[in-house]
Amino acid sequence: MLHLSKLESSVHKLEREEVSLRAVVEDVTAALRDDLTEKSLALQTEIPDSPVSGISNEDALHRICRNLLENAIKFTPAGGCVGIRLLDEGRSATLEIEDSGIGMDPENVPGLFQAFRQESEGMAREYEGSGLGLSIVKRLTDELGGEVDVETEKGEGTCFAVTLPLTDDAHERSDETVGG
Numbered sequence: 521m522l523h524l525s526k527l528e529s530s531v532h533k534l535e536r537e538e539v540s541l542r543a544v545v546e547d548v549t550a551a552l553r554d555d556l557t558e559k560s561l562a563l564q565t566e567i568p569d570s571p572v573s574g575i576s577n578e579d580a581l582h583r584i585c586r587n588l589l590e591n592a593i594k595f596t597p598a599g600g601c602v603g604i605r606l607l608d609e610g611r612s613a614t615l616e617i618e619d620s621g622i623g624m625d626p627e628n629v630p631g632l633f634q635a636f637r638q639e640s641e642g643m644a645r646e647y648e649g650s651g652l653g654l655s656i657v658k659r660l661t662d663e664l665g666g667e668v669d670v671e672t673e674k675g676e677g678t679c680f681a682v683t684l685p686l687t688d689d690a691h692e693r694s695d696e697t698v699g700g
Contacts, residue, residue: 533663534577534579534580534660534663534664535577536575536576536577536688537575537576537577537578538573538574538575539573539574539575539576539577539578539581540571540572540573541571541572541573541574541576541581541606541613541615541684542567542568542570542571542572542573542606543571544578544581544582544585545565545567545585545604545606545615546567547582548582548585548586548589549563549565549589549604551586552586552589552590552593555590555593556593556602559593559596559597559598559600560598560599561593561596561598561599561600561601561602562600562601562602563601563602563603563604564601564602564603564604565603565604565605566603566604566605566606567604567605567606568606568607568608570608572606572608572613572686573686574613574684574685574686574687575685575686575687575688576664576684576685576686577663577664580660580663580664581664581684583656583657583660584615584657584660584661584682585615585617587653587654587656587657588615588617588653588657588680588682589602589604589617590653591617591653591654591680592617592618592619592621592678593619595619595621595622595678596619596620596621596622596677597621597622600619600620600621601619601620602617602618602619602620603616603617603618603619604616604617604618605618609683610686611685611686611687612666612683612684612685612686613683613684613686614681614682614683614684615681615682615684616679616680616681616682617679617680618677618678618679618680619677619678619679620676620677621677621678622674622675622677623672623673623674623675623676623677623678624672624674624678625672625674626672626673629670629672632654632670633654633655633657633658633668634655635652635655657680657682661682661684664684664685665684665685666682666683666684666685667682667683668680668681668682669681669682669683
């Protein structure tokens, strides 16, 4: 909650440095491998051999990737499948995390990134969580100059696609916009 509060206050600016998105995806996947195994989930990966490097913030990328992969694991029943793809698009990269999980009603997507919101709410809610993960993903993605896209269907699964610039151009433009 503290992290989200800092992001919302706009006081917290992410430092930029050269980062390998491939290394981030590999680190997060390795860290969550036991969770995948525990639920007997198949993991499909499509990661380029190249580092897919760019100017970004490594901690933010770790948090984005981890939050999305943890959600995919949480909302996919045992025996299902989780996929993670990293697409190098030159001046940008797209991280896709897809699952064969419970999915959600596409009408709920617009409110999905609001803090403390989950598709199922109240006492009858089946899945635990604070409802902050996707809000943090959205805030960090925005701060990095990127975009989040969601495709989902109830009972079919969900795919989150986070497209991020690999150059510092977006960061420079956002600084200009904030300043004037």
